[in-house]
Amino acid sequence: MPAKGDHDARRRDVSEAVWRVVATAGFTGLTMRAVAAELGASTGLVTHYFPSKALLVRHALDLAAERTDERPLRTPEAPGLAALRAAVLDVAPVDGDAVAMNRVWVSSWDLALADAGFGAAQAARYTRWRAKLARHVADAQERGEIGAGDPADLAARVAAFTHGLVTQALFDPEAFGAARQERLVDGFLDSLRAGAPARDS
Amino acid sequence: MPAKGDHDARRRDVSEAVWRVVATAGFTGLTMRAVAAELGASTGLVTHYFPSKALLVRHALDLAAERTDERPLRTPEAPGLAALRAAVLDVAPVDGDAVAMNRVWVSSWDLALADAGFGAAQAARYTRWRAKLARHVADAQERGEIGAGDPADLAARVAAFTHGLVTQALFDPEAFGAARQERLVDGFLDSLRAGAPARDS
DNA sequence: CTACGTACCGAACGTTTGTTACGCACCTGT
DNA sequence: ACAGGTGCGTAACAAACGTTCGGTACGTAG
Secondary structure, three states, X not given: OOOOOOHHHHHHHHHHHHXXXXXXXXXXXXXXXXXXXXXXXXHHHHHHHOOOHHHHHHHHHHHHHHHHHHHHHHOOOOOOHHHHHHHHHHHOOOOHHHHHHHHHXXXXXHHHHHOHXXXXXXXXXXXXXXXXXXXXXXXXXXXXXOOOOOHHHHHHHHHXXXXXXXXXXXXXXXXXXXXXXXXXXXHHHHOOOOOOOOXXX | OOOOOOHHHHHHHHHHHHHHHHHHHOHHHOOHHHHHHHHXXXXXXXXXXXXXXXXXXXXXXHHHHHHHHHHHHHOOOOOOHHHHHHHHHHHOOOOHHHHHHHHHHHHHHHHHHHOHHHHHHHHHHHHHHHHHHHHHHXXXXXXXXXXXXXXXXXXXXXXXXXXXXHHHHHHOOOOOOHHHHHHHXXXXXXXXXXXXXXXXX
């Protein structure tokens, strides 16, 4: 577990302990002492690497975002609708790790809504995420895999569905197992095929 | 503001102060003193009506759920798809009050994920909500307004979209004004029309 | 008039919080 | 050998927390 001599690696260890504490006790239960205990160390270590709690949290969330951004590299080749599907399923809480990470994110929303700084950071993250989804949407449209419509709006729809799926799965894990989540995602993606704007009759 | 002599009314006043505090400072900033200050009273008043903080938040959330359950009575007549649309828009943060209430709910997720008791209550609430949506879905299917598919799954899809729309609108209110929210909802509901299960080819 | 329960304030309790400061054990260069 | 910086534990700090409690005002029943 320890990574001696490496300053950044040590900060990563601390941030991972933050994730674990938040995932189990929420941001309400996130204290310097809890992080230190989770790490099997003292509060002195924590404050040594992060002078204040705000910086602690900021780095932990930044690192979490960075990690989720880098992870999808595991499904590199797959343009259009397939990439969209991969992007959604990559976020969904289908396994233990994803559940823990999503718990961190959902819990962080309390902080993000109350603190302007964190809120702006979150908003920026999600704007960037929607932009990425919009690119996949446009690709899928070019390949004729999904119907017409403003890519930005469709990306917002996909983002909304994904976030909502996450929250429901977190609150009711038994009703939303991995299989049902996948089924719901596929059903939703299917509904994009005929998604032409209702220029009715 | 005060409702003298009426015990329950007073508890309601306190709970509304809780909402206001949570909406602006989050659950992290929810303290007995903050509630008392918001109410223009002393902590003695708060503890008089709620012996502990846990009971305080429990009643505040229960009352909030009760209030959102009763409110849709304003759009009574409208079966099928129209009822579904009303149910979704009724939750969406399209005005100041709805924004404040949704802030309370999203913030409460931190607590719900950490505390088993609150988590179970939340899960039950959302299960009931999905059941209500499923009824509208089934109605709409009978009237031929939307495509086939398991009503429970379609209701979960609607619930997911709605929750996700809420979170995105809360974090980026400028990008998700009332008009765009309505447009996104209508676009999404449109996509349900052809939602037959992909028994492909 | 008296007695008593309700409503509420204000202060205090002990605990927990974030943060700061002190001190020891290394390592590294000279 | 020795000086100095880094890593980290320990202990303390003031502030803020949830909760408890004595005291006052007011109504109502006897």
